[in-house]
Each structure stands twice: as C-alpha cells, then as structure tokens.
Amino acid sequence: MTDLAEAHGTRARRALDLLRTEGPAAARIVVTVAAAWQVALWLGARQPPVFAAIVPLVALRGDPMTALGTAVQRALGVVVTILLAPLLWPPDPHRILASLADDSRRRLVRALTATAAALGSGPAAARDNLAQVDADVEAVHAHAARAREAERAMRFNPLRRRHRDTVRLRARLVATADRLTPHLTALAREVAELSGREDLAPDLARARARLPELAALTVRAVEHTLSGEGPRPAAAAARAYLAEYARTDDRPLAVTLRRPLHQLLDDLDGLDGPAAPSAR
Structure with missing residues (x-):
C-alpha cells in the first residue's frame, strides 16, 4: 500500500511540475491559435486553415524551453498569412464575373x-x-476567357468558396453571351453590305420599319437571359413578332435580315433551362 501511495504521489508531483512549466506556454498557444482561427472566420472562410492549429502542436514536441517562442512565431506567421491572403491569392472571382457579365x-x-x-x-x-x-x-470573347480563369481561381481561393454557386452561374452567363456573338456579327455584316443599295431601296425602307422593333424585343430576351432570369416570356414575344413579320414580308432582303435574329432566339430557347436561376 505504501509503494502504491508513493507511486501516485510521484505521478501527481510530475503532473503539477509539468503544469507549472508547460501550462503558461500551452495556454498562450491556445489563445494564439484561437485568434488565428477567428481571423480566418472573420475574413469569410468557412473552413479556416488547419495548419493554424497544427503548427503550435508540432512545436510542443521540441525543447520545452523554446517551444513557446517557436510556436508563437509560427502562429503569428499564420495570422499574417491569413491577413495577407486576399492580396496574395487570386482576385475575387465573384466581383470579376459580376463586372464581366454586366459588360x-x-x-x-x-x-x-x-x-x-x-x-x-x-x-x-x-x-x-x-x-x-x-x-x-x-x-466578349476576352470576357469569356477571363470568366473561365476566374472560375478556376475558386479552387485556389478558399476565402471565396461561399460564392462558388454564384460564380459558376455568372461564368455560364458570360459564356452564353459569347455564344450569341456570331449572330450579332452576321446581322451587322448583312446591314453593312445591304445599306446604300439603290436597287433595294423599297425593300430597305420596309425593313427599316420592322427591324428595329424585332431587335428591341430580341434585346429584351437577351437581357433577361444574361441577368439570369431566363428568356422564355421575352423570347416568346420576340418570336410572335418575328412570325408576323415573316407572314407580311417574305422578300429575300427581309429573310436575310431576320435570319440572324431567328437563330439567336433559337439559341436562347436552348438555354432557357440552365440560365433560369437568378444570379442576384
């Protein structure tokens, strides 16, 4: 019984000695880690860097006399890294894509x-x-390339992960705008080639009376699509006007000018599902 009591007493003394020598250092390390963790949360990270907790724990394995200094220095390095992360990591894809989609x-x-x-x-x-x-x-081509880069940057910017779904949607909207550009080029080219043709003056006059309204309705469908609302109601109105225009003027010039807008509306119909969620 005496030996057992002495053993318990020895272990208790060792525990108290360890608490006196290592306790203050451990307490300061905990406070430092907690501060680093809270800074990461305050900056927007959903999962703050795990190394904020690992570094001090590793330092405790060294010499007890130098553990505190080593741990605190490394933990402070973690804090500085977290504070500078928004500058060192890629720019905010959420803001970049909002600007690209709007432009x-x-x-x-x-x-x-x-x-x-x-x-x-x-x-x-x-x-x-x-x-x-x-x-x-x-x-717009350049915007689409930047949008792809910004979406990829999300993988290297953990403080922006809360915007991942919005970033994905905005990147899709910029890609949609890029997909529609060939129709704009085709229409502008046809107008440039047909304008001033004296032999087509009557047909051009009729087209000038109808094309702006069709373009305005198509613009509305494009705006709804690129704002994330989905094109269906606006595109339906544009298609109704397009059908009425086709019934009243089937001349080659009118058909030529309508074709790019018709194809653009076809593309919008194909995008109705994926673009439906709102980006706002």
Whole structure:
C-alpha cells in the first residue's frame, strides 16, 4: 500500500511540475491559435486553415524551453498569412464575373440596337457600326476567357468558396453571351453590305420599319437571359413578332435580315433551362 501511495504521489508531483512549466506556454498557444482561427472566420472562410492549429502542436514536441517562442512565431506567421491572403491569392472571382457579365450584356444590347438603327443611316454608318460590333464581339470573347480563369481561381481561393454557386452561374452567363456573338456579327455584316443599295431601296425602307422593333424585343430576351432570369416570356414575344413579320414580308432582303435574329432566339430557347436561376 505504501509503494502504491508513493507511486501516485510521484505521478501527481510530475503532473503539477509539468503544469507549472508547460501550462503558461500551452495556454498562450491556445489563445494564439484561437485568434488565428477567428481571423480566418472573420475574413469569410468557412473552413479556416488547419495548419493554424497544427503548427503550435508540432512545436510542443521540441525543447520545452523554446517551444513557446517557436510556436508563437509560427502562429503569428499564420495570422499574417491569413491577413495577407486576399492580396496574395487570386482576385475575387465573384466581383470579376459580376463586372464581366454586366459588360457582356451591355455590349450585346448595344450591338443589336445600333445595328438595327444603322440600317437607315447610310453605308458609312453601317460600316462604322460593323467595326464597333466586331470590337464588342472581341471584348466578349476576352470576357469569356477571363470568366473561365476566374472560375478556376475558386479552387485556389478558399476565402471565396461561399460564392462558388454564384460564380459558376455568372461564368455560364458570360459564356452564353459569347455564344450569341456570331449572330450579332452576321446581322451587322448583312446591314453593312445591304445599306446604300439603290436597287433595294423599297425593300430597305420596309425593313427599316420592322427591324428595329424585332431587335428591341430580341434585346429584351437577351437581357433577361444574361441577368439570369431566363428568356422564355421575352423570347416568346420576340418570336410572335418575328412570325408576323415573316407572314407580311417574305422578300429575300427581309429573310436575310431576320435570319440572324431567328437563330439567336433559337439559341436562347436552348438555354432557357440552365440560365433560369437568378444570379442576384
């Protein structure tokens, strides 16, 4: 019994000695880790870096006299890394894609509206419009490439993961805008080639009376699509007008000018499902 009591006493003394020597260091390490963890949460991370907790624990395995200094230095390094992460990691894809999607939408709207107006503005204006549409199309192509890069950047930016679904949707909307650009180029090219043709003056006059309204209805469908609302109601209105226009004017020039808008509406119908959730 005496030996057993002495053994218990020895273990108790060792525990108290360990608590006195290592307790303050361990307590400070815990506080430091908790601070790093809270900073990560405050910055928006859903799963703060695990190394914020691992580094101090590893330091405890070394010399007890230097464990505190090593652990605190490393933990402070973790804090600094977390604070600088928004600058060191890729830019916020959520903000980038919001800007790209908005600019793509505005460029498509401008291209459709300006091209319809250029039909009655003379050959020079129609050529200038084609050059502007080409520039807008190139910009949307570049936006689509940047959107793909921004979506990939989400994998390397854990503080932005809460925006993952929105980023995916916005990237899809920019890709949709890029997919629609060939129809804008085709329409602008047809207008540039047909404007000023004296032999087609009567047909051009009739087209100038109808094309702007069809373009405006198509613009509405494009805006609904690129805002994430889905094109169905607006596209239905555009299709109804397109069908009525086709019944009243089946001349080759009218068919040629309607074709790009018809194809654009066909593409929107195919995108109705995936683009339905709102991006706002």
